[in-house]
Amino acid sequence: MQKIHLKEINSTNTYAKENIEKFADKTVIYTDRQTAGRGRFTRTWVDLGCRNLYMTIILHPGEKFLETYSNLTQYLSLKTCQTLEEYGVSPQIRWPNDNLVNNKKISGILSEAVFRSNTLKGIALGIGVNLNAKIEDVKAIPDRIATSLNLETGYEIERDIFMDRLLEVFFEDYDNFLKEGFPYIKSEYTKYLTGLGKTITIQHLKNQITGTFDSVNDDGTIKIITPKGELNLSIGDIL
Numbered sequence: 001m002q003k004i005h006l007k008e009i010n011s012t013n014t015y016a017k018e019n020i021e022k023f024a025d026k027t028v029i030y031t032d033r034q035t036a037g038r039g040r041f042t043r044t045w046v047d048l049g050c051r052n053l054y055m056t057i058i059l060h061p062g063e064k065f066l067e068t069y070s071n072l073t074q075y076l077s078l079k080t081c082q083t084l085e086e087y088g089v090s091p092q093i094r095w096p097n098d099n100l101v102n103n104k105k106i107s108g109i110l111s112e113a114v115f116r117s118n119t120l121k122g123i124a125l126g127i128g129v130n131l132n133a134k135i136e137d138v139k140a141i142p143d144r145i146a147t148s149l150n151l152e153t154g155y156e157i158e159r160d161i162f163m164d165r166l167l168e169v170f171f172e173d174y175d176n177f178l179k180e181g182f183p184y185i186k187s188e189y190t191k192y193l194t195g196l197g198k199t200i201t202i203q204h205l206k207n208q209i210t211g212t213f214d215s216v217n218d219d220g221t222i223k224i225i226t227p228k229g230e231l232n233l234s235i236g237d238i239l
């Protein structure tokens with residue numbers, strides 16, 4: 001694994017995508033500053049300063065896109081939970097891949113696949129983790145109630161130590177995950193999942209769907225029971 005440190009960049013995901021063929025499998029790009037950080041569904045990812053984590057893992061798992069690759073964000077959210085736990089907090093996952101602490105968002109994941117013709121050129125698996133932020137700055141984050149690890153633990157966090165540990169736990173199980181797919185992590189992932197068995201509302205494309213969050217399927221999608229019947233969703237945002 002090679003790590004590349006950039007002082008400032010628009011977005012580690014954008015940079016990774018633009019240069020994906022130049023970088024070997026498992027190359028990690030991280031930066032102190034993102035000037036145009038991006039989130040899911042065209043949202044922005046706010047820069048909270050240089051002591052927070054903005055990182056993209058470049059992966060070249062194969063030339064044909066397999067279903068398992070769409071579960072990489074869930075795999076990374078599980079590994080992030082396990083890393084956060086080592087700091088004494090109790091993290092959760094909001095399906096599919098947000099990490100929460102005390103019901104507040106602490107990290108977000110954005111995975112982007114690059115294709116040329118029908119060939120997969122690589123995957124840019126990006127994550128932002130709020131490690132050291134001021135309370136007024138997390139309160140100003142739009143869309144979601146947010147927090148940061150220093151605010152939850154009461155002490156400052158060493159970004160590089162956090163990042164190295166996250167990468168260690170990510171890669172120690174990565175090959176098994178690629179072979180086995182989502183079933184390999186399903187039970188562990190489900191343990192951290194928030195909202196199971198409860199009534200939830202999901203923003204699904206242009207619609208809002210309300211129902212009981214029944215379960216997670218073997219492919220990482222979720223089953224929702226609505227008054228109109230059962231629905232399986234592969235994308236969406238739990239509100």
Ligand code: BTN
Nearest residue numbers: 011037038039040108109126128
């Ligand atoms: C989300 O919660 O919507 C996903 C946020 C992903 C943010 C990270 S920060 C590093 C990488 N570069 C980006 O521009 N986005 C991801």
